[in-house]
Amino acid sequence: MAGGDLHPASATAGHGSFVEVVAVCVRYLPLLIMLAAWEMAGRSGLVSQQMLPGVGAIATAFFDLLQSGELVTNAWRSLSRAATGLGLAVISGIAVGLLMATRPLFRTLINPLVRILYPMPKSALIPLVMIWFGLGDASKIFLIFLGCLLPVIVSAYHGARGVNPFVIWSATSLGASQEEVLREIILPAALPDILAGCRTALAFSFILMVSSEFVIAKDGLGFLIGSLGDGGNYPAMFAVILTVAGTGFVADRLFGSFVNHCLRWKEQA
Amino acid sequence: MTADFGIKIEGVSHAYGGGQSGLASGTLALKQTDLLIRHHEFHALLGPSGCGKSTLLYLIGGFIPVQIGSISTQKGPVTAPGPDRSIVFQNFALFPWKTVLENVMYGLQKKGLPEAECREIAQAHIKLVQLGGFEQAYPSQLSGGMQQRAAIARTLAVDPDILLMDEPFGALDAQTRRVMQEELRMIWKKRPKTVVFVTHDVHEAVFLADRISIMSARPGRIEHQIDTGLGPERDESTLTDRRFVELGEQIWRLVREQAVLASRGGL
Numbered sequence: 001m002a003g004g005d006l007h008p009a010s011a012t013a014g015h016g017s018f019v020e021v022v023a024v025c026v027r028y029l030p031l032l033i034m035l036a037a038w039e040m041a042g043r044s045g046l047v048s049q050q051m052l053p054g055v056g057a058i059a060t061a062f063f064d065l066l067q068s069g070e071l072v073t074n075a076w077r078s079l080s081r082a083a084t085g086l087g088l089a090v091i092s093g094i095a096v097g098l099l100m101a102t103r104p105l106f107r108t109l110i111n112p113l114v115r116i117l118y119p120m121p122k123s124a125l126i127p128l129v130m131i132w133f134g135l136g137d138a139s140k141i142f143l144i145f146l147g148c149l150l151p152v153i154v155s156a157y158h159g160a161r162g163v164n165p166f167v168i169w170s171a172t173s174l175g176a177s178q179e180e181v182l183r184e185i186i187l188p189a190a191l192p193d194i195l196a197g198c199r200t201a202l203a204f205s206f207i208l209m210v211s212s213e214f215v216i217a218k219d220g221l222g223f224l225i226g227s228l229g230d231g232g233n234y235p236a237m238f239a240v241i242l243t244v245a246g247t248g249f250v251a252d253r254l255f256g257s258f259v260n261h262c263l264r265w266k267e268q269a
Numbered sequence: 270m271t272a273d274f275g276i277k278i279e280g281v282s283h284a285y286g287g288g289q290s291g292l293a294s295g296t297l298a299l300k301q302t303d304l305l306i307r308h309h310e311f312h313a314l315l316g317p318s319g320c321g322k323s324t325l326l327y328l329i330g331g332f333i334p335v336q337i338g339s340i341s342t343q344k345g346p347v348t349a350p351g352p353d354r355s356i357v358f359q360n361f362a363l364f365p366w367k368t369v370l371e372n373v374m375y376g377l378q379k380k381g382l383p384e385a386e387c388r389e390i391a392q393a394h395i396k397l398v399q400l401g402g403f404e405q406a407y408p409s410q411l412s413g414g415m416q417q418r419a420a421i422a423r424t425l426a427v428d429p430d431i432l433l434m435d436e437p438f439g440a441l442d443a444q445t446r447r448v449m450q451e452e453l454r455m456i457w458k459k460r461p462k463t464v465v466f467v468t469h470d471v472h473e474a475v476f477l478a479d480r481i482s483i484m485s486a487r488p489g490r491i492e493h494q495i496d497t498g499l500g501p502e503r504d505e506s507t508l509t510d511r512r513f514v515e516l517g518e519q520i521w522r523l524v525r526e527q528a529v530l531a532s533r534g535g536l
Contacts, residue, residue: 164360164362166358166360166362167362167363167364169327169330169332169350169356169358169362170356170358170362170363170364170420170423171364171375172332172349172350173330173331173332173350173351173352173354173355173356173433174352174355174375174376174379174423174424174427175351175352175376175379175380175427176375176379180379185364188364188366189364189365189366191366264407265365265366265367265368265407265408265409266365266409267409
């Protein structure tokens with residue numbers, strides 16, 4: 001609302017909100033079409049209800065899981081693992097990326113590792129990590145950490161390398177020390193790239209959260225999907241899958257608004 | 270020997286791409302340059318593009334290390350950047366994530382002044398460059414001329430002994446440029462400093478400077494030095510002053526000679 005007067009299209013509130021509603025409907029229309037097709041496929045007998053439960057059945061299973069508390073408990077377990085792994089990755093990834101950009105020796109030592117580890121699928125490490133860290137939280141957190149670390153390192157590195165050198169020179173000629181330049185100039189200047197890397201890492205954290213819990217866990221959303229699937233309870237399994245998708249979507253949107261807030265100094269397109 | 274000089278440049282040569290000491294293998298940008306800039310003098314460095322005038326300015330700023338020769342100020346030899354020699358760049362180089370006020374306050378905070386004092390001095394300098402009311406604006410919300418005003422305020426706020434300016438108005442349109450030139454000269458009169466002003470615009474140099482050094486084509490050297498002798502007052506009437514017009518003609522011929530040499534020798 002704050003910047004409302006800048007947009008002539010939303011000047012008249014009634015008209016503006018109508019346009020917005022239509023825009024939202026159009027944006028989510030493909031999703032609605034998919035749900036309808038889903039429901040039709042089951043009802044028409046094209047696909048067996050066993051393989052693809054109807055939307056109604058899934059909704060019922062969802063509320064059952066919600067009421068029993070199973071969904072919330074497991075979601076909490078999963079999300080706290082993802083958050084821990086992601087948080088550690090963001091902090092250390094930014095540090096490593098900035099150091100790579102500013103310390104040539106450090107870059108020489110670390111760069112080969114980054115190049116090899118980045119394209120490698122981290123889920124391939126699941127069996128090994130299980131041996132290293134056991135079946136507890138540590139193994140999942142480590143995998144999520146590793147997967148999220150690399151996009152953050154790479155984005156922080158490229159962001160810091162791309163900083164306008166005249167901005168750095170300005171800071172030093174105003175009396176900033178090397179360490180202050182890194183913290184007060186290079187870090188905020190690289191922030192747009194870093195936040196883009198963190199957004200990628202956020203998506204990775206969901207992928208690794210579910211896939212690692214599939215293989216090594218006694219709880220969590222990934223575990224729940226696996227065990228419900230094994231037990232043949234497909235409506236409930238789908239309910240959990242959709243919960244993961246929905247949570248991921250919400251997390252991404254929240255992060256998106258956080259990014260917009262952090263980068264409000266950037267030129268508005 | 271506390272001579273009344275602003276900056277003393279003695280026998281400075283500089284090469285790019287030849288490594289730290291490889292003057293022989295790199296491209297020579299400056300050759301045996303000597304220049305004495307007086308205390309509180311407005312000094313313009315003029316020359317064809319690629320003559321090394323920006324290189325000389327960056328050496329004075331301490332941004333690139335002196336390879337051969339020496340540069341010193343009243344504070345001693347130049348070895349690193351410092352707030353006694355603050356710089357304004359052509360592309361403004363403001364901190365885009367900071368507001369105008371935060372930009373101007375940055376150098377003051379680095380001096381360790383208390384927050385209230387930083388704010389007060391910053392406000393005064395924002396007023397000085399006529400940006401009052403834009404304290405909370407981000408650089409991306411300002412026009413080019415306003416951004417350059419903010420950059421000048423940020424540099425003046427730390428009260429440097431020496432003000433370095435690297436084609437500061439080069440990116441501005443003609444009208445804004447003229448206004449900024451008059452304002453800069455006015456600010457300089459209020460707050461005298463040793464100014465080194467790099468430009469390739471002859472009339473800008475004549476209008477602003479007390480003394481002008483014309484550099485030779487690459488490798489750069491100081492080829493001519495001219496006292497403008499236009500007096501401290503510069504305004505609209507200066508532009509039609511006979512001395513201003515004649516100096517412009519004379520200096521243009523000297524610069525043109527070097528530019529022709531540059532185009533023959535360079536490519």
